[in-house]
Amino acid sequence: MRFVATADWQLGMPGSFLPDEARARFAQARIDVVRRIGEVAAEQQADFVVVAGDVFDSNQLHRSVVARAFDALADWSVPVYLLPGNHDCLDAASIYRSAEFTGAVPDGVQVLDAPGVYPVTSEVELVAAPWFGKRPLTDLVADVLADLPESSGRRRVLVGHGGLLGIDRDDPAAIDLSTLTGALADRRIDVAILGDRHSTTEAADRLWYPGAPEVTRHRETDPGQVLVVDLDERTGGVEVTPVRVGRWTFLTHGAPLNGDADLDDLERDLDRVPDKHLTVVRLTLTGTLTIPQRARLDDLLERAADRFAHIFVWQRRSELAVRGEAADFGELGLTGFAAEAVAELTEELSGPEAEEAADALGLLYRLTGAAEMSR
Ligand SMILES: [Mn+2]
Incomplete structure (x- = not known):
């Protein structure tokens, strides 16, 4: 089976460093790339798309950002799963709980709004670690792995968000690499997709940051891509192919x-x-x-x-x-x-x-x- 992994859409990002005229086009580019990701998923005959957090740049966005994102997503022929990250966490003011969101969600769009297992097809399920606040006090990925129910026989795709402990940051929410690679090694999960790092990165075997599909900062080294992930449901083998979608x-x-x-x-x-x-x-x-x-x-x-x-x-x-x-x-x-x-x-x-x-x-x-x- 095949899916498309992406993250850090940062919809509604202000781009305040740009001149007015470019800022409007930059904002539109983030919506346009959503359409393009849907096209890639359809062309590649992907079973689904997963967005590993920071779908929205903030929980306080003008409602037009949600409306335009939904217009783009409504054209998709492939289901999509959205994980709340640090920018769009599931706090009291969460954009995912706002009327403009809940009242208009297009068919095929699902928010991974609780930690745990989400069956997606007969062969694969997602293991989600959504953010509930800007500053979690624990490693959410380690938490969901610790509570993982016994195997259903489906292949498991972990979806999380955050930097890696000791590499990106040292805060309590940082993801412990050895816990994650341990779960990959003993096949409690088959592949892990993380958001937060905006450059496409293979952090370890079967552990990927897709990166932002449209660049957000100069310091990003390899943005503008999504990942087409082939997961062999028999062997659990994983093959990842980055595909360019960004225009900026x-x-x-x-x-x-x-x-x-x-x-x-x-x-x-x-x-x-x-x-x-x-x-x-x-x-x-x-x-x-x-x-x-x-x-x-x-x-x-x-x-x-x-x-x-x-x-x-x-x-x-x-x-x-x-x-x-x-x-x-x-x-x-x-x-x-x-x-x-x-x-x-x-x-x-x-x-x-x-x-x-x-x-x-x-x-x-x-x-x-x-x-x-x-x-
Ligand atoms: Mn981000």
């Missing part, structure tokens, strides 16, 4: 900038990135530029911002100096107040306000240069 990309690009040739390279590298409107670029810029080169960089970044979903300089990892010479402005023939400002700012370049001075000089250069040229 968050990339980090490092550029040493020490002259016009480096700026040419940066311009060319950015130009080559596909699907710019679905790409967020984080730049680490190092080196030293002259004032005209700095002005060219600012102009280049402004034009890139028109094309990319978002592009920004990662200040913490960047160190870009500007080498100012009054001669840079010589050809512009500045006089009076403007010439004085240039002289003052150039001096500031070696002081504590160097960054602000470089910004100002770059801007001044662009403005006066542009004015000069249009004369």
Whole structure:
């Protein structure tokens, strides 16, 4: 039998780091990927889909997020099981208990709202460990494994959510890896699917984090996928195939900038990135530029911002100096107040306000240069 494993849809995630226009498209992308997961499940003739927590980014979401998610799920031909995770836990304010949820659940959608065993087909059952609060005081996966009833003869898929003890975190809710791998080794469960880590990860044999189907942060190394899991009901053998479903990309690009040739390279590298409107670029810029080169960089970044979903300089990892010479402005023939400002700012370049001075000089250069040229 075959199923699709996914997690961390984070529906309704605010994306507040994005410009308004991109933020709306980013939110829609998380709904669109739900449709695509349904298509993958149908194409792959999966028996069901399981979402291992953080289906919703929060329990406090505008009702349109639930409505749109349900519209997408209503088109699915494959049943889906939703596990509450830490972001969408089953607390008093749970989104799974809200009127907009309970009043409109599409056929084929089931919430795993209690720990324990859920028969899914004649051959397989889920062992679920849902979250009931943001800070559980125990390892929920270990708890459900400790209470596991005797085998029904069905193959068992554990569905949980959380980081691994000692690897991701050390809080009391962290999942103990050895308890879990022990249960896998002695076949109390056949495969384990966990949410929380947004990068697709094989944490141990038959123990997988599918990752977020649509990227959420730059630090994720391998997001944008779901897992097609083949479970041999006779032998218990497991084969996992990641399938790409995400459309957005968050990339980090490092550029040493020490002259016009480096700026040419940066311009060319950015130009080559596909699907710019679905790409967020984080730049680490190092080196030293002259004032005209700095002005060219600012102009280049402004034009890139028109094309990319978002592009920004990662200040913490960047160190870009500007080498100012009054001669840079010589050809512009500045006089009076403007010439004085240039002289003052150039001096500031070696002081504590160097960054602000470089910004100002770059801007001044662009403005006066542009004015000069249009004369
Ligand atoms: Mn998550």
